[in-house]
Amino acid sequence: MKTRVGFISIVGVLLAAPFQAAVCDGVSPVEASTLVSVVVENGLTGRPLLVTAPPGDKNRIFIVEQDGFIWVKQRGSALGVRSLYLDVSGLITTAGNEQGLLGMDFASDFDTSGEFYVSYTRPGGSGITNLVTYKQDPDNPNQANPVPVASFFSLVQPQSNHNGGNIQTGSDGFLYFGLGDGGGGNDSGAGHATCGNGQDNTTLLGKLIRIDPTGGSPNAPDCGLGSYTIPDGNPLADGPGGNCDEIWATGLRNPWRWTFDPANNDLYIGDVGQECWEEINYVPGTSTGGENYGWRVMEGPNCFNPTNAFNCNPTGVLCSGSPNCNDPGLTLPVLAVQQAGANCAMTGGYVYRGCRITNLQGHYFWGDFCAGNVSSFLISGGVPTAQTDWSASVDPTGTLLFGLTSFGRDGEGEIYIVDRTPGSILKLVPPLSDFEVSGQGVFNSDAFRLSADANWTWEDLEFNSMHPIAYYSVYQGSPNGVFDCIHSTTSTDWVGDAAIPGPGGLFAYLVTAINASAVETSGGAGRTLNPVCAAP
Structure with a gap:
């Protein structure tokens, strides 16, 4: 027997x-035939714009609201049940529609230090971009100490829009921060360089920067203010004056949401366009920085004329001190989407590296705030392949139209959608069957x-x-x-x-x-x- x-x-x-x-222990992998969404939280009234979690945290997600609130949502809790982690509403300005609490990420040693970073716009002129370190309460992991550890970076904005705001701790332990071109329109006017801030390396506007929030690196701030320092290895560093030593990459208009692929450090940047093109930029993880993504010489794959922005394929405009249109040294988008139709504001997302869905490993998810689409592609040989639009199954009632503020990622690498209009957080999952x-x-x-x-x-x-x-x-x-x-x-x-x-x-x-x-x-x-x- x-x-x-x-x-x-x-x-x-x-x-x-x-x-x-x-x-991933205890998670049964699935080869998904399609994707659907399930509501994991609702009733968010403070304009939600981000979902995040410390890597490996299987029990919580953090929900960031533009009006200054960070909430902790326990996995398995009922809809509407969440706890307030941090309230900075009294420190920020939301006078401009693109201002407020805009980003959050965790220090590389968060498990031991409890420290995390936020980016927000505080009052002063047209707004002042601030990066601040906070610390989790050691006696209550679902609450942060409201007294900051340090306000380590600030930068005056010339206009209230194009604040960027996304921050991410890189695999090197340093903090990367995406800044818009200063706002207004066409990267021109008061507060903008002659050839636009995106192409002016003496300003941090229109750039992706790389800094050390702990102040432990050897190089002093160059173009920003604060207690941060600048690590060695930034590609344009030339000492005080000249280029801003903080710069990692240039030529950006409003990099609202961007991300590193946690598997290989590949960089994906969703950059919001002017009148013609929305774009996603990509560089492999082997890059040492220094890419110029083209704005305002280019918009998407085409030349750009700041005096005729509605012409989507103009002749290039020469401007002394910036590259010419179609300069081979520019890094053009890996995907460009015309604004014709519903598209109006690129919402960059994340590369799927979750535990659940085997056939979507390495696929990058993205959408558009106005169109409300949920789409993905897989980079192969440096070009996007397997392009898929999941919108019909993920959002069959069209609630994401003019509401898809952001994507999110939890501690297992699963992907979420922030739907600002009803104040809901959705999780992308295979159908139950x-x-x-x-x-x-x-x-x-x-x-x-x-x-x-x-x-x-x-x-x-x-x-x-x-x-x-x-x-x-x-x-x-x-x-x-x-x-x-x-x-x-x-x-x-x-x-x-x-x-x-x-x-x-x-x-x-x-x-x-x-x-x-x-x-x-x-x-x-x-x-x-x-x-x-x-x-x-």
């Missing part, structure tokens, strides 16, 4: 998978355990995916054959099956999840579920 240990080992063969990083609760990759983790001396457990799919689940079903059968229902439960564990197969026999088991609409997760290819389990 087969012993219990014997048939459990058969289940192990059926369900075991190669090693995965610890952050594509999931396998007991699929490959979960058997050797604590989240899926079939043991002779302890309860059986399986993935809490509602907690991990945020798909609402009504109950779970356990099936018994033969590998890749017919499986019969033996148990249903609303829990994610069970005492286990007491049955033992006869001599020479084998038992295999799988678990499914069912929602309130009777949609059931997959039992896996080649397996028949007979009969389907009834609700407990």
Whole structure:
């Protein structure tokens, strides 16, 4: 007679998978046929614009609102249940539509230091861009100390728009910050250089900069004010005066959302266009910086004339001290989208490096604030391939029109959408029918355990995916054959099956999840579920 240990080992063969990083333990991978969205939070009235989390944090997401609030949302909590992490509403100005609390990221040593960074616009003239370090309360991880550690960077803005605001800690531990061209229109007028700020290396406006917020690098600030320092290796550094030593890349108009691919440091920049083109810029992670993305010599892939901005393919305008149009030294966008139709403001996103969806690894997600589209592509050979528009399945009712403020990423690398109009946060997930609760990759983790001396457990799919689940079903059968229902439960564990197969026999088991609409997760290819389990 087969012993219990014997048939459990058969289940192990059926369900075991190669090693995965610890952050993905207990998450069954899925090859998604399409994508849908599930609402993970709503009722946000402070103009939400970002979702983020410390890498590896499986239990929380941080929601940033432009009006000055950062909220912590516990995974698995009900809609509308969140706690206030930090309130800077009394420190910022929102006089301009593009001003306010605009960015947040975590120090590379956040796990031990608790320090994180925010970017916001404070009052003064047309607004002053500020970067500030705060620290998490050591006695309450869901609350920050409201007293800042340091206000380490500031820059006066000539106009109230094009503040940029996105910040990200690089793999080198330094802080990268995207700044718009100073606002107004056409990168011209008061506060703008003769050839535009994007092409003027004596200003930080229209640039991506790289600085050390701790002040531990050897080089003093050059063009900004504050306690930050400048690390070695910035591509245009020439000492005090001349080029701004903080600069990493130039030629940007309003890099509202940009990101590094955590797998290889590839850089993707979503840059909002003027009247004709929205663009995504890309450089591989091997770059040492110094790229010039073209604004205002170029808009998208074409020349730009600041005195005739509605001409989408003008003759290039010569301006002493800046490159000519189509200069081979410029880095042109990897994807340019015309503003014809609904497009009006590029919303850059993230590269998918999550635990769940195997066939979308490395795909970059992006959209447009006005069009509300959710799209993706995969860089291959330096060009975008596998271009896909997910909008119909992700947003079937069109609520993202004029509301897609930003994308987000959690500690597992899964991707979110910020829908400002109703004040909602959405998570991109496969449809429930594509999931396998007991699929490959979960058997050797604590989240899926079939043991002779302890309860059986399986993935809490509602907690991990945020798909609402009504109950779970356990099936018994033969590998890749017919499986019969033996148990249903609303829990994610069970005492286990007491049955033992006869001599020479084998038992295999799988678990499914069912929602309130009777949609059931997959039992896996080649397996028949007979009969389907009834609700407990």
